[in-house]
Amino acid sequence: MIWATAKRSTTWATPAVPGSAYLFSTLMADEKQALAQGLRRRDPELLDGLIEQYQYRLFRYLVYVTGSRERAEDFFQETWIRVLERGHQYDGKFKFEAWLFTIARNLVIDWQRQKKVQSLDALTDPEQGAPMQFADEDDPSPLHLMLQGEAEATVQASLAQLPAIYREVLLLRFQEELGLAEIAVVLAAPISTVKSRLYRGLEDLRGLLTGKSA
Amino acid sequence: MNGELHERAKTLIAQERVEGLSPAEREWLDAHLQECPPCADLAQATEQALRSLRGLSVPLPRALASRTQFRVRLRAQELQAREPRWRLLWVACGASWALGAATAPYVWRALEWLGHRAGVPNFLWEMGFGVWWALPAIVVAVVLLVENAGRAGDADWLRQRQ
Numbered sequence: 001m002i003w004a005t006a007k008r009s010t011t012w013a014t015p016a017v018p019g020s021a022y023l024f025s026t027l028m029a030d031e032k033q034a035l036a037q038g039l040r041r042r043d044p045e046l047l048d049g050l051i052e053q054y055q056y057r058l059f060r061y062l063v064y065v066t067g068s069r070e071r072a073e074d075f076f077q078e079t080w081i082r083v084l085e086r087g088h089q090y091d092g093k094f095k096f097e098a099w100l101f102t103i104a105r106n107l108v109i110d111w112q113r114q115k116k117v118q119s120l121d122a123l124t125d126p127e128q129g130a131p132m133q134f135a136d137e138d139d140p141s142p143l144h145l146m147l148q149g150e151a152e153a154t155v156q157a158s159l160a161q162l163p164a165i166y167r168e169v170l171l172l173r174f175q176e177e178l179g180l181a182e183i184a185v186v187l188a189a190p191i192s193t194v195k196s197r198l199y200r201g202l203e204d205l206r207g208l209l210t211g212k213s214a
Numbered sequence: 215m216n217g218e219l220h221e222r223a224k225t226l227i228a229q230e231r232v233e234g235l236s237p238a239e240r241e242w243l244d245a246h247l248q249e250c251p252p253c254a255d256l257a258q259a260t261e262q263a264l265r266s267l268r269g270l271s272v273p274l275p276r277a278l279a280s281r282t283q284f285r286v287r288l289r290a291q292e293l294q295a296r297e298p299r300w301r302l303l304w305v306a307c308g309a310s311w312a313l314g315a316a317t318a319p320y321v322w323r324a325l326e327w328l329g330h331r332a333g334v335p336n337f338l339w340e341m342g343f344g345v346w347w348a349l350p351a352i353v354v355a356v357v358l359l360v361e362n363a364g365r366a367g368d369a370d371w372l373r374q375r376q
Binding site for chain 1: 228231232233256259260262263264266267268269270271272274275278279281282283285286287289290293294
């Protein structure tokens with residue numbers, strides 16, 4: 001089944017020799033094409049599998065972009081509805097997650113436009129709206145509280161202070177591990193813009209973290 | 215001069231994470247970090263910042279995947295139910311156009327004859343011919359508008375929840 005092969009591919013190691021690298025990239029391309037075909041057919045099994053596979057990454061991205069768990073949950077569901085409806089638009093040129101994040105991001109931007117918010121920052125900056133809400137406040141289990149150490153809280157606080165345009169590229173690059181070209185697709189921006197945002201975001205984050213830890 | 219070296223090291227430390235280094239750049243940076251504690255600290259701080267970023271966790275809401283799967287399946291069923299109607303609409307539209315093209319000369323003559331008989335100006339019956347010709351497109355446009363209005367209604371739940 002397509003889903004099974006797609007899932008297996010995510011666990012493969014990077015090949016060491018050029019011959020196997022070629023084979024690897026060919027297989028990846030084949031799988032992206034198979035995924036594209038499955039999405040065109042609106043294969044329910046495939047969609048179920050994709051929702052499970054990407055639930056954490058998509059939800060995390062949405063939480064950091066919107067700054068609210070509740071909003072992120074709504075956008076999460078709406079994103080998958082769009083994936084179902086517009087599956088025929090995925091051409092397999094880029095990783096599926098790049099396309100998925102593009103859909104999610106566009107939904108957030110559309111929503112912002114309807115709310116007449118002028119920029120991504122206005123949505124998530126604590127000064128302009130509700131404070132960023134990463135943790136599940138309804139369910140602060142003792143285990144979760146214990147695991148969520150001071151370091152994590154520091155990073156989250158620093159992230160919340162970063163302008164959203166820098167926070168977003170940092171997350172896409174270092175959490176989601178997307179390539180520069182893929183981030184450019186998600187942002188619908190030139191690669192040079194992606195790079196400059198990454199450099200600036202990295203410097204700001206480093207400054208915030210070292211400032212806090214000092 | 216020394217400041218330039220530190221500046222270069224700082225640039226390369228960031229570049230390594232963002233777009234990678236060439237072997238020569240890597241060799242230079244490694245050598246510099248060996249002998250420059252402040253730059254080595256900066257490299258370590260950068261690595262620590264990114265490690266912390268990667269390690270961030272966001273708890274998932276309960277049954278998020280299954281609730282979404284349920285909604286997606288419902289929507290898929292809706293779309294599937296609409297498909298035969300759409301097919302029928304396109305077939306009817308195509309057939310109407312084909313019939314229109316085949317009978318256009320006769321309809322033109324019939325409208326011309328009727329127009330002269332009724333004594334209406336030429337542009338009026340010619341406009342009538344245009345409307346008759348565009349009728350399938352008008353019907354399809356109306357159906358599409360109605361469908362889109364339905365979709366907009368579907369998305370309202372998202373706006374209402376904000």
